Amino acid sequence: MKTKSLLFLFVLSSFVAFAQTKVSPEESNIKKSLTYFVNSVKDKKIEQGVNCIYPKFFTIIPKDQMTQLLNMTYNNPFMKIEVQDLKFGSIGKPELIDDEYFSIVNYSFKLKCNVNSMNEDMKKKINAALTNKYGKENVKYLANEGIYLINANMRACAISKDRKYWKFVMVEKEYKKQLVKVLPQKIIDKI
Template sequence: MKSKIILSLFIVFSVMFSAQNTDQQNITKSFSAFLNQLKNKQIDQAVEGMYPKFFTVVPKDQMKMVLNMTYNNPIMKVEILSSKVNAAEKPELIDGEYFSLIDYAMRIRFNAETMNDEMRNSIKNMLVQKYGQGNVMYYKNEMAYYINAKSKAYAISKDKKNWKFLMVEKEMKSNLAKVLPKKILDTL
């Protein structure tokens, strides 16, 4: 009798752990696909993968324009060289939606060859302020910055199947406050 109870508890915990792991694996897989869309400069597809409520604050066309200016700009060529999802938290149900915090990293190349020295220094200061001193390297022979960017995003879903994403950056906090629940904002 005791062994049946222990076996039953083991099975219940195994199923619960497996479901939690599956959610996190699905989030990781979906977010990796989203990052690959950015890497491959598939801006329209990437924007479709973003959290729709964010477009009540920043219109979808404006977001497409910003991303195109970032990733398809011939003057400032920005390329995502690689990306990696480090972790996705267990989804938490808040106000009818599931939220999972994602910790991820990207290696970015920022071409600065068309800029003068003053502009390069200004860009370097901005990048160092955003990513930290040890995460920004300038290679004079390439006239390019290499950035190790560690960031966070939220995966959001109503059904734990179709995930949408929202990047979490300090400079966006006022906009995020308009679309994220207070419980999530308090953790930022």
């Protein structure tokens, strides 16, 4: 009897543990869409990447300006950037607001920035910008190689009408005022 009870408890605890790790279809679709976006930028398919951005965001920054900005960043001959090792953190349960679903997504990746062709003054400016954006503890400079290694911890809001295909807006505190024009207040409060 004792053995059966222990076996029952083991099976029950295994089931509970499995149930807690089960990924919802929405979460899986968000990961798939965000991976597509990051890989598009990583592969320098900027137009493809820009098409993954939530269309209302282009009321803040016009689409052609966003395309130009991403091209200048990821196709810059003076600073070669590689995106590596995409990892997902927490993904919020999608909330239906005004016929659209919204979910806050935490994720991270590593950036490798080669600044070998820049002069010392530009390297200092890049260092200041990277440190300000990602935090001193997340930016490492390898002077002998002229390379910055960055741990980029990011947040985005995933938006969808059908919970299958998701578009994204990067949500960072410094852009909160502009995002009020794009995202519902309930989502803004979570930033």
